[in-house]
């Protein structure tokens with residue numbers, strides 16, 4: 405399938421690029437080619453690319469992902485996470501192409517202990533979550549007849565970019581012990597599995613646009629950040645002790661949801677995708693020299 409991807413150096417964008425050749429032709433558009441903080445100019449650039457690249461679907465793997473920075477730069481984050489996805493959905497609809505957009509567990513308030521279903525009410529706690537929710541609403545409102553999916557995922561990791569695994573590997577090599585929150589629970593999700601899921605979804609939408617909607621995809625089993633950190637140290641053979649702490653003892657500018665569990669059943673039923681075991685993916689990521697760079 406020929407796919408136009410927004411994003412280039414990001415975790416998921418890089419993994420989508422790696423699918424090129426395996427029966428797919430992937431064209432990436434990074435910030436240099438389409439700056440989503442200026443959605444109108446980006447729209448023009450995108451229309452230009454579609455003239456010479458006959459894409460069969462569009463996947464948006466670009467976003468403002470600075471959770472704390474969004475608290476003080478919400479307008480900038482809103483342009484990229486809120487306005488741009490709606491613009492991309494409109495262009496996809498105009499061109500008759502299925503559109504896959506990625507969103508986050510941070511659209512939920514994290515109340516309770518039950519996994520959030522795709523139709524559970526969103527109530528973001530911080531600016532990043534609010535801007536991502538605006539993007540979801542925009543994409544859904546366009547209602548692209550060629551098919552659209554908002555795929556919510558959580559706690560993304562890979563050997564590249566900024567993520568919790570890389571932070572833990574860096575800190576774990578420097579310190580004897582780390583204090584990590586144990587009351588926030590969610591599903592760590594490997595970026596390569598998200599990339600493959602997006603491709604499967606794009607293909608399914610092309611065949612049957614009625615599969616459109618919001619779906620969830622996260623790694624299993626659910627764990628706390630502290631559990632995740634302990635597994636990283638164990639698999640990386642780092643003698644760094646992880647001490648469980650409550651969120652109150654690790655204050656951050658943006659509050660994080662305590663319950664980030666996502667109910668991924670519809671993704672299995674509709675697209676045949678099951679939750680990847682993040683512990684196995686972590687082992688693969690750790691064999692990549694980029695992970696410790």
Ligand SMILES: NC(=O)C1=CN([C@@H]2O[C@H](COP(=O)(O)OP(=O)(O)OC[C@H]3O[C@@H](n4cnc5c(N)ncnc54)[C@H](OP(=O)(O)O)[C@@H]3O)[C@@H](O)[C@H]2O)C=CC1
Pocket residue numbers: 410411412413414415416417433434435436438439440441442464465466467468469484506507508509536557558559560561565566595
């Ligand atoms: N990281 C996480 O833990 C989670 C991420 N998600 C969602 O998954 C998706 C992918 O995230 P991830 O791969 O981690 O992202 P990264 O933070 O690794 O990369 C961000 C990507 O967004 C692009 N980007 C940022 N600002 C702009 C801009 N102004 N104009 C154009 N492109 C821009 C970057 O472009 P360039 O390549 O040019 O630098 C880069 O490709 C996002 O929608 C994110 O919200 C959901 C849950 C968890």
Ligand SMILES: Cc1cn([C@H]2C[C@H](O)[C@@H](COP(=O)(O)OP(=O)(O)O[C@H]3O[C@@H](C)C(=O)[C@@H](O)[C@H]3O)O2)c(=O)[nH]c1=O
Pocket residue numbers: 469470471508509510557558559560567568571582583584585588629654656660
């Ligand atoms: C480094 C560190 C973090 N923490 C806590 C802070 C926070 O609650 C949790 C995770 O920290 P981070 O800042 O790495 O993760 P954060 O940026 O909140 O990650 C989020 O990113 C966005 C983009 C998403 O969409 C979410 O799904 C989620 O992955 O770990 C500790 O308790 N101890 C530590 O030493």
